[in-house]
Amino acid sequence: MTVAIDRATGKRRGDRTPRPGLGRRLKNGYQRHWYAYAMIAPVVIVLGVLVLYPLAYGFYLTLTDADSLNSARTIGVNEIEATYKFVGLDNYADILWGETAYDRFWSHFLWTVVWTAACVTLHYCIGLGLALLLNQKLRGRTFYRLILVLPWAVPTFVTVFGWRFMLADSGIINSALEALHLPAPQWLEDTFWQRFAAIMVNTWCGVPFMMVSLLGGLQSIDSSLYEAAEMDGASAWQRFRHVTLPGLRAVSSTVVLLGVIWTFNQFAIIFLLFGNTAPDAQILVTWAYQLGFGQQPREFAQSAAYGILLLAVLIVFTSFYRRWLNRDEQQLAI
Amino acid sequence: MTTTTVTPAAGPAAPDAAPTATGPRRRRGRGAALASHGVLTVASLIALFPIAWLVFLSLGPDKDDYLHPGRIWSKMTFENYSFVLSETNFWHWLQSSLVVSLGTTVIGVMVAATTGYAVSRMRFPGYRKLMWVLLLTQMFPIAVLIVPMYQILSELRLIDSYLGLVLVYCSTAVPYCAWLLKGYFDTIPFEIDEAGRVDGLSPFGTFFRLILPLARPGLAVAAFYSFITAFGEVAFASTFLLSDTKYTFAVGLQSFVSEHDAQRNLMAATAVLIAIPVSAFFYLVQRNLVTGLTAGGTKG
Known part of the structure; x- marks a missing residue:
């Protein structure tokens, strides 16, 4: 249950707050808590109503066999009562170990892991490379920066359609490849190329965020560190390895975590790029959506169970990630 | 003891981060x-x-x-362009998009502001749990909430209504704004609070009279970010909006291919019309946005 309390602020707090905090807490700590609770009340209420209640309800649904045929619904003036029944953990067992579980869950799971790893690695490496280039004293770097941010500035649902035009069978990309006498893959039909195209489009969309965040990180590194390193005869690579990378650590750990979460949950790109046409290129999120809303009858219970499993994967990942970061930090402290 | 001059030239992607002026x-x-x-x-x-x-x-x-x-x-x-502007539901979609996004933004920022302040300045029992929940809700895949939300909203007859969609968006916007605002409040010196207390303001008074006016840039970032997220959201909007005059842009744009038998030229024109104001707006605030995002994250 670690929370995101960063070293930086932790230290700052350690310097400032405890003293006045302690003193006041002794005097009127009771009152202070009262204020705090009044201030967080709106969010707690909203989260309770909009997140916890649906979450609990969704979890309950996963224990039933609800689909669109047996749920409560209104047809014209007739109201039909819900008739789904409780089936315990059957949905989970079916998804994880049932017949054809590999096709329905594990293949998508593996593809989701590959997708997340590939996209985040590409985002980070390209973003860092561009950030390093932009961090130099270079003529026209503001101009480059403005253009490079463009994929982030335009809403994803707009740019994905641009990509769809380009990736179409006789679209510009294949025309160009043919003109160069290279094979022209069927980007939107063939499974491998669908996956390739999805990663490509997502990389295109995601690099600007990484680039801009890392550029911010680079600019906050104290330049005297570089001077000192140079005095000591460090090569450019050594400066990069021992000054730049450690200096980027706080920003990197945050953006990588955000990147993993966002990419893992990335819905719009795959959904808009392929619609319902590519069962094998669906990551778990879009696959769960398709079960719940992209087919008839709508498998509500199964879809919700996928959702809970996804959440579980993310929670496990995040806790490990934080523990790993913290362990690293302790080593640094020693 | 390598010399600085020779090796770096061969060094791969490690350009000069600190250029000096030696020959x-x-x-x-x-x-x-x-x-x-x-x-x-x-x-x-x-x-x-x-x-x-x-x-x-x-x-x-x-x-x-x-x-x-x-x-x-x-x-x-x-x-x-003229066809899209005069013959399609473009203006309806614009209206829906604005209503839903602005609604989410206003509610999200208003509800989250006090909490961001509370978690930035006060340590109370349950603080860690609250922060954990705020972080947790940011990693909710849409797949977790979409089914129960659909069921609940259809029971409340809020499917195909702006209010329903705004409520759904608030489930992500509120915790996110709280998180973001906490990052911003952390950058405002604690001395200001103390000065307020010394002058006899209650914590609420301190917040509303001193901190909130100072936090305007932070509030703007949170508002802008909620706006953009709600504006570009696809999954919930595609599922919860049914009538084509209530579509947001994200849904309306898809309808060109299915309904109007793939009128791709119109789709492209609509896409450009949507993209121009949004990206112009984005460029106006992007610098603040990035600072806000990373501050909220790293100082969480």
Whole structure:
């Protein structure tokens, strides 16, 4: 249950707050808590109503066999009562170990892991490379920066359609490849190329965020560190390895975590790029959506169970990630 | 003890982060700068091309022009734009998008502001749990909430209504804004609070009279970010909006391909019309946005 309390602020707090905090807490700590609770009340209420209640309800649904045929619904003036029944953990067992579980869950799971790893690695490496280039004293770097941010500035649902035009069978990309006498893959039909195209489009969309965040990180590194390193005869690579990378650590750990979460949950790109046409290129999120809303009858219970499993994967990942970061930090402290 | 001058030139992607003005360094700098310009130009072209292509295609009058881009040059026209603006539901979609996004923004920021302040300044029992929940809700896949939300909203008859969608968006916008605002409040010196207390203000008074006016840039970032997220959201909007006059842009744009038998030229024109104001707005605030995002994250 670690929370995101960063070293930086932790230290700052350690310097400032405890003293006045302690003193006041002794005097009127009771009152202070009262204020705090009044201030967080709106969010707690909203989260309770909009997140916890649906979450609990969704979890309950996963224990039933609800689909669109047996749920409560209104047809014209007739109201039909819900008739789904409780089936315990059957949905989970079916998804994880049932017949054809590999096709329905594990293949998508593996593809989701590959997708997340590939996209985040590409985002980070390209973003860092561009950030390093932009961090130099270079003529026209503001101009480059403005253009490079463009994929982030335009809403994803707009740019994905641009990509769809380009990736179409006789679209510009294949025309160009043919003109160069290279094979022209069927980007939107063939499974491998669908996956390739999805990663490509997502990389295109995601690099600007990484680039801009890392550029911010680079600019906050104290330049005297570089001077000192140079005095000591460090090569450019050594400066990069021992000054730049450690200096980027706080920003990197945050953006990588955000990147993993966002990419893992990335819905719009795959959904808009392929619609319902590519069962094998669906990551778990879009696959769960398709079960719940992209087919008839709508498998509500199964879809919700996928959702809970996804959440579980993310929670496990995040806790490990934080523990790993913290362990690293302790080593640094020693 | 390698000399600084020789090795770096061969060094891979490690350009000079701290350029100095020594002689040999400057000479090597010119080659490196040229390479940097080359890489940046290529990257800029890649970033620019899909969007430029979309703009170009939107000028072709026929729906299959995207397959024969060469023909567009000779018959370029703005017909698509006038058609989209006068004959389609464009203005309805604009209205829905604005209502839903602005609704989410206003509610999200208003509800989250006090909490951001509380978690930034006060340590109370349950603090860690609250922060954990705020972080947790940010990793909710849409798949977790979409089914129960659909069921609940249909029971409340809020499917196909703006209010329903705003409520759904608030489930992500509120915790996110609280998180973001906490990051911003952390950057406001604690002394200001103390000064307020000394002058006899209650914590609420301190917050509303002193901190909130100072936090305007932070509030703007949170508002802007909620707006953009709600504006670009696809999954919930596609599922919860049923009538085509209530579609947001994210849903309306998809309807060109299915309903109007793939009128791609109109789709491209609509896409450009949507993209221009949004990206213009984005450029106005992007610098603040990035600072806000990373501050909220790293100082969480």
